[in-house]
Amino acid sequence: MVSIRYILLLACSVVILGGCAGEEYTYVSERELKPGPGVFSGKDGGFTLYRGKERSENEQDNDQLKDTVEQ
Amino acid sequence: MVALTAGLTLTAGFPQPDALGQDLEKLVQNQQQQLDAQAAEIQLLKEQLSLLLGKTAQNTEAIATKADKKDVEEVETAKMVVSKNSAVDVTLYGQLDRAGLWADNGDASKVYFVDNANSTTRLGVTANAPATEDLSIGGKIEYEIVSNASTAVNQLEESTGADINVRHTDAWFASKRFGTLYIGRGDTATNGTAEVDLSGTSVITYSAIDDFAGGQLWYDSSTNALSELTVGDVIDNMDGLSRRNRFRYDTPSFAGFALSGSAIESGAFDLAARYERKFDGIKLAAAVGYATPGDLKSWDKQYSGSFSVLHDSGLNLTVAGGNQDLKEDNRDDPTFWYAKLGYRADLFPVGPSAFSVDYGLFNDFQQNNDENQSFSLAYVQSLKEWGTELYLAYRLYTLDRDDTDFDDVNAVMAGARLKF
Numbered sequence: 001m002v003s004i005r006y007i008l009l010l011a012c013s014v015v016i017l018g019g020c021a022g023e024e025y026t027y028v029s030e031r032e033l034k035p036g037p038g039v040f041s042g043k044d045g046g047f048t049l050y051r052g053k054e055r056s057e058n059e060q061d062n063d064q065l066k067d068t069v070e071q
Numbered sequence: 072m073v074a075l076t077a078g079l080t081l082t083a084g085f086p087q088p089d090a091l092g093q094d095l096e097k098l099v100q101n102q103q104q105q106l107d108a109q110a111a112e113i114q115l116l117k118e119q120l121s122l123l124l125g126k127t128a129q130n131t132e133a134i135a136t137k138a139d140k141k142d143v144e145e146v147e148t149a150k151m152v153v154s155k156n157s158a159v160d161v162t163l164y165g166q167l168d169r170a171g172l173w174a175d176n177g178d179a180s181k182v183y184f185v186d187n188a189n190s191t192t193r194l195g196v197t198a199n200a201p202a203t204e205d206l207s208i209g210g211k212i213e214y215e216i217v218s219n220a221s222t223a224v225n226q227l228e229e230s231t232g233a234d235i236n237v238r239h240t241d242a243w244f245a246s247k248r249f250g251t252l253y254i255g256r257g258d259t260a261t262n263g264t265a266e267v268d269l270s271g272t273s274v275i276t277y278s279a280i281d282d283f284a285g286g287q288l289w290y291d292s293s294t295n296a297l298s299e300l301t302v303g304d305v306i307d308n309m310d311g312l313s314r315r316n317r318f319r320y321d322t323p324s325f326a327g328f329a330l331s332g333s334a335i336e337s338g339a340f341d342l343a344a345r346y347e348r349k350f351d352g353i354k355l356a357a358a359v360g361y362a363t364p365g366d367l368k369s370w371d372k373q374y375s376g377s378f379s380v381l382h383d384s385g386l387n388l389t390v391a392g393g394n395q396d397l398k399e400d401n402r403d404d405p406t407f408w409y410a411k412l413g414y415r416a417d418l419f420p421v422g423p424s425a426f427s428v429d430y431g432l433f434n435d436f437q438q439n440n441d442e443n444q445s446f447s448l449a450y451v452q453s454l455k456e457w458g459t460e461l462y463l464a465y466r467l468y469t470l471d472r473d474d475t476d477f478d479d480v481n482a483v484m485a486g487a488r489l490k491f
Contacts, residue, residue: 038458046164
């Protein structure tokens with residue numbers, strides 16, 4: 001029986017030869033947490049306990065609402 | 072005359088009836104005017120209030136429409152938990168994966184209520200924060216919470232109790248230019264190298280075929296006795312060194328290639344190469360790994376690999392294999408081969424459907440000349456909007472061992488995986 005090691009090496013060589021074409025993507029195992037929405041968490045797929053990067057945008061929205069009411 | 076005079080005298084100090092009436096009338100008119108003015112003022116105030124409420128409702132709707140309701144809700148969320156570091160993201164996540172398992176080992180059939188070991192129930196918290204344009208720092212704590220694992224239940228033990236196991240307590244430093252360094256308990260470099268799978272059915276069938284019903288006991292027809300040997304005892308998909316306490320480094324990806332290496336507890340080391348690429352109409356993923364287990368395992372070295380290709384038509388092919396060099400001299404080297412042919416399609420509006428048929432051959436794992444073959448049929452239906460997959464699969468296990476006549480084990484599993 002042909003050694004599995006040689007087959008793996010051959011597979012690697014084929015992949016290397018074809019490697020420079022195509023476009024990138026990230027493989028995610030479907031046995032790990034699947035990307036996409038969750039039953040309870042909705043679109044995010046998780047419960048955001050804290051989202052720092054959009055905090056400043058939300059603060060701006062609050063200020064805008066306050067200004068409009070005062071008018 | 073006197074009376075008249077007295078009457079006139081008495082009335083002299085009081086206003087005449089006509090004058091009184093006029094005064095009263097004037098008073099009433101004045102009061103009516105005041106009431107009318109107040110009523111007009113109240114009406115004006117009402118109109119102003121109505122206008123103000125209308126403006127407020129319009130603005131709330133405008134903000135909700137402008138930014139997506141998610142962002143409005145996140146205003147409330149952000150206020151519930153605060154951090155001194157405004158750049159950090161913290162997320163709680165998890166999944167439930169429960170199923171019914173029917174298994175027959177040639178002697179007895181039973182139904183079990185299990186946690187699907189192909190992708191166990193788990194709960195975790197992950198945090199990530201950008202430190203610079205190039206570097207982000209993160210961490211993850213994840214547990215699996217398993218009651219009656221499908222790899223544990225068998226004819227003698229229908230209820231195995233619950234286990235809580237640490238999967239990840241891991242920190243990382245991820246640089247776009249220099250790669251990622253992991254410190255803690257988590258995936259070793261070779262974890263997953265024998266399990267690359269684009270079929271869409273790996274939630275119920277993949278190269279670790281013992282996750283389906285690996286706890287089942289073989290029944291030996293030659294002695295009419297239930298053995299102590301389980302299905303999982305004679306199968307191993309040689310998927311590297313799993314999750315361990317380690318340092319791991321991954322290179323950045325270049326043209327789809329990335330290399331990984333880890334220094335692991337108990338003197339173990341491993342190396343892996345991964346490849347992920349999309350071509351016209353084809354998605355390809357592959358991985359190979361090499362591991363030396365130190366004191367962790369009974370073998371010296373292990374090679375494993377897998378690749379999976381998915382065509383736009385939905386047809387897909389997955390192949391995996393592995394080989395171990397054992398420490399014992401009088402033992403044949405265990406090997407395994409696995410192949411799966413699958414088809415993915417959008418048959419129903421609720422989400423994609425996936426079908427597959429697979430075959431696995433596992434030789435010499437527990438003793439020389441052992442030959443374990445397995446075959447399965449699987450169907451997975453995604454309910455995309457609900458983060459849920461429903462699955463149904465059948466698997467057959469056979470074991471050919473010298474001086475025994477083990478009956479085949481048949482198993483059917485049906486269940487659901489819900490993502491929180």
